[in-house]
Amino acid sequence: MANVKFYAGESFPLEMHKVRIIQKLNLIPIEERGKAIAAAGNNTFLLQNRDVFMDMLTDSGVNAMSDRQLASMMYADDSYAGSETFTRLERSVKHFFGCKHFLPAHQGRACENILSKTFVTPGSVVPMNYHFTTAKALITLNGGTVEELIIDEGLKINSANPFKGNIDIDKLNAVIKQYGVDKVAYVRMEAGTNLVGGQPFSLENYEQVSRICRTAKIPLVLDASLLADNLYFNKKREAGCKYMTLHQIVLRFAELSDIIYFSARKLGFARGGGICTNNDDIFMKLRELVPLFEGFLTYGGMSVREMEAIAVGLEETLDEDMISQGPIFIDYMVKELDKRGIPVITPPGGLGCHVDAGHFLDHIPQSEYPAGALASAFYIASGIRGMERGTLSEQREPDGSEHYSNMELLRLALPRRVFTLSQVNYAIDRLIWLHENRKIVGGLKFVEEPKILRFFFGRLDPVSDWQTRLVTKFRQDFGDSL
């Protein structure tokens, strides 16, 4: 956001856009919220949006579009093969990443499917800074394993390290040595690491990783879904990037990568995805799977209207005013909560504000899913839908035992340009109340547990009557307030 200083009092985020289309929101009474979360099996994914006040579940496909994006959708060229829209998108992606080849896909996990099917074989390994749910599930589905090699600081809730998403270079060398180069399918680096607080990696770290991969002839894959946030932090926090333009930073990341994939539900502020590479052999291999799983090579499962919007969204990603709104709002929210002793991940990252449910609800054991319990309790207290990013989001071990996550987080995503500062202040207020009443909150237990990606549609019950007691306390404290 622009450099605007304030005369009186503290500074606060100032939006460099205005709102011209609005959507009415509902805030239903707390008793109704209690019923809605029970009907949803205490899984915020299963709530009906009509029962949700602020939807902070995710930033995926729900970012506000610009006037230019909406306008571009009107001149989409709707043809199965060879559409002008695809030519425009291809031109935009190639310009953005400076790459030779682009393959369209309907979203990020579709790219992960194609990459896993092409490179992962039984017994192979994919070292990475940190996993993302779908990336890991698809690698393991194809018989591979993942090795998470994020720096130790990356798993600390509070740290002064500006690049907690960095990979540990010594650990990377050791894993390559341990498995042998032939067993390493590829190295995956995730920009703005989703599951550990939206934390970025530095360009310097990526240069080191690329050097190792090039020497060992291992493909380096960049998951650029959350690159916009990462870029912002490179520019703001990394001395070596201070005088680079955003585009120069992107191009440097791209030249260090062998393959880049992205979810355009995040990067590009629309809905879709794609894979880029400069390598002709890799391109030919990946290309075969696109018509099979996605659609013809000139749409890849995307609607032409979304493709037009992505093309414009990528241009806008190179404008600091456009990509700073998320990180600056998150910074505000994290600092306001931190000031009041509410445990949050620091430094503030991208994607959203991450509340440390492990400490917030330190009386709930991991086996009763504290992050899931906090997501449920926070919905009841506020009507705000967040997302569990903890043990519930993990898969069980092959022997059926729980795989306890490194962090138990309630992620409150800030879809870009969607919420106002007063709405963020409402979220802060309700979190303060819930924190003061945290001992009322109890755990959850599964009543229906899917085997794969259970967090999406698993159903849970509270272990006691804690939700009824939470509603009663709310009424005592807030009277007839919604």
Ligand SMILES: Cc1ncc(COP(=O)(O)O)c(C=O)c1O
């Ligand atoms: C880092 C990262 N990679 C991949 C994906 C998968 O993308 P999609 O939801 O479009 O399938 C996501 C989605 O949230 C993500 O955050």
